[in-house]
Amino acid sequence: MSKYWSSIVNRTDPYVPGEQINDSSLIKLNTNENTYPPPESVIKAIQDEIGESLKLYPSPTVDELREAIAKAYDVRKENIFVGNGSDEVLAFSFMAFFEPGVTIRFPAITYSFYTVYAKLFNIPYEEVRLNQDFTLNTHSLFHSEGGVIFPNPNAPTGILLPIEQVEEVLLHNQEKVVIIDEAYSDFAKESAVPLIQKYPNLLVIQTTSKSRSLAGLRVGYAIGSPELIEGLNKIKNSFNSYTIDRLAMAGAIAAMNADSYYKKTTAKVIETREWLSEELSQLGFHVLPSQANFIFISHPNKKAKSLYAQLKENGILVRHFSKAAIENFIRITIGTKQDMITLLERLKIILKEKSTW
């Protein structure tokens, strides 16, 4: 506490990102980065942008990138908002569409940044319980007073809500904004993007950090009706004129034009995920059915917290959340097949040791 802090600082409860340990010998499977690098075309586009022009401001309207994203998703530029990572897009969305004092709803098990935003912006929230199998109970999201937000696939479970059920949530919340956080959507069977033409209250948020292998570049975006995009632009232009630097802009534009490369790397991630899920099931793990680039698993004979700690001792970093309902799960990012073979070997050894359950 400091006498110089505002009431806003005093009510914050900051997000804690996954550990970023600077140790290249570690197999890093804790922050859902893509295991494959970005394509050469992205590297080259950034290289070409480096030079004297760095002395000049980037475009404040980000038009060229918005057009590239619009083209990739078969929508118009007026449907696209771009931000400094999808977390910034989420923060602006909470400001733009959720009203301080009016209760919003999101799942009780979900991306843990939502409660952080809600506290920052003084928005009350209801955390609706998941079903026993960790699927979303869509009825509990109907007729929300202040709006709805959830990731699809959900985090950290990886479970996808089928598009028909997403539409049900939209149908029963037409007076309020429904935000679908699709950070992992490219690893899933379907996306809500086509629904933006039908539902002006739908905002879909995606990112170049996951399927596009550019977490280091910080570019996220929202897709929605022009009136939602205009609301986001009013907030952004009251906050920071130039959120996307010249190099990130060049890289993200190239990434939007590299679909065939990303289709291949995404297919490999999915293939490894399916194979790994099967292998882990055979080791006795409970593996939630993931449609993301990570899996969420628990084992009947081993506490997740000690699994996390023992893997870390053995050079593999995964993520463990201390929240009660999921404290016996660990989240593992899908790496290369070789990384996953190493993971399985080490897990086998750990499971053979004296149980700590």
Added chain:
Amino acid sequence: MSKYWSSIVNRTDPYVPGEQINDSSLIKLNTNENTYPPPESVIKAIQDEIGESLKLYPSPTVDELREAIAKAYDVRKENIFVGNGSDEVLAFSFMAFFEPGVTIRFPAITYSFYTVYAKLFNIPYEEVRLNQDFTLNTHSLFHSEGGVIFPNPNAPTGILLPIEQVEEVLLHNQEKVVIIDEAYSDFAKESAVPLIQKYPNLLVIQTTSKSRSLAGLRVGYAIGSPELIEGLNKIKNSFNSYTIDRLAMAGAIAAMNADSYYKKTTAKVIETREWLSEELSQLGFHVLPSQANFIFISHPNKKAKSLYAQLKENGILVRHFSKAAIENFIRITIGTKQDMITLLERLKIILKEKSTW
């Protein structure tokens, strides 16, 4: 208006950045970018960072860059906060240190983003009148209920408030935060940074966009007491974990280590500014005494608005503000000596034309 917008969107009054016209034949003197490019060492540092590691998140704590800035300013890492351009640092500072509903003060003629932030965050404000000669009346800033913010040198006047008078403002506001926005400070005789050791309520904000020739990279920073920096971190970590991308981080670190290069380019800008000010005075212009990389001028025989328009017709873009008290001034960024010679030639022709006053 949209029924989906929050009350926050409805009360915004977004900032309008200077025109970004994509026409390389134009001499661009309207957004105070540096006329000199960044040094080779910055270019190389960014090039070296491009590669596979772009798939990984950058450091959320930005420690290495904070250390480089701390070293450059002879303070500790705990005195440094880094953001996505100084506008983001300003936005976070308004949230962290100014209380909704409690009146802050800033000059009536100043950076026009301050009123935008105040409206966004619901902070009432008093715009205190400048003296006749556009200098700050420091007494009017004493004992502010909610805090104080002003640029030094001021924008768009370019006038510097001497450090003794900055200290007077701090002495008479010890219960509230005083933010000195030093975007242009490297072009001036003195900075308030040494005062942070004495005044825990002082936050100094600087940027790599002006003297360091990196407007395209988006890195700003705040220097202040550890308790102010902690307040900013709580806001930032409730908003966006990773605000600085890997390439911007690498470039900004290299920029902090390139002092001898920047001393030379800054000296050249100052020399050109002094020479140009003298030349313009001889053409009958009223030139405010600038300590920045721009000048603010008016002419008794020519309306500023038509000066702006005629210069634009003649391939030179400067900035004109429509606010009543300064509507007869134009702001001109200091370019190369050659650009300034061209500017003077065109101004001479424009002044000879039939007066539109």
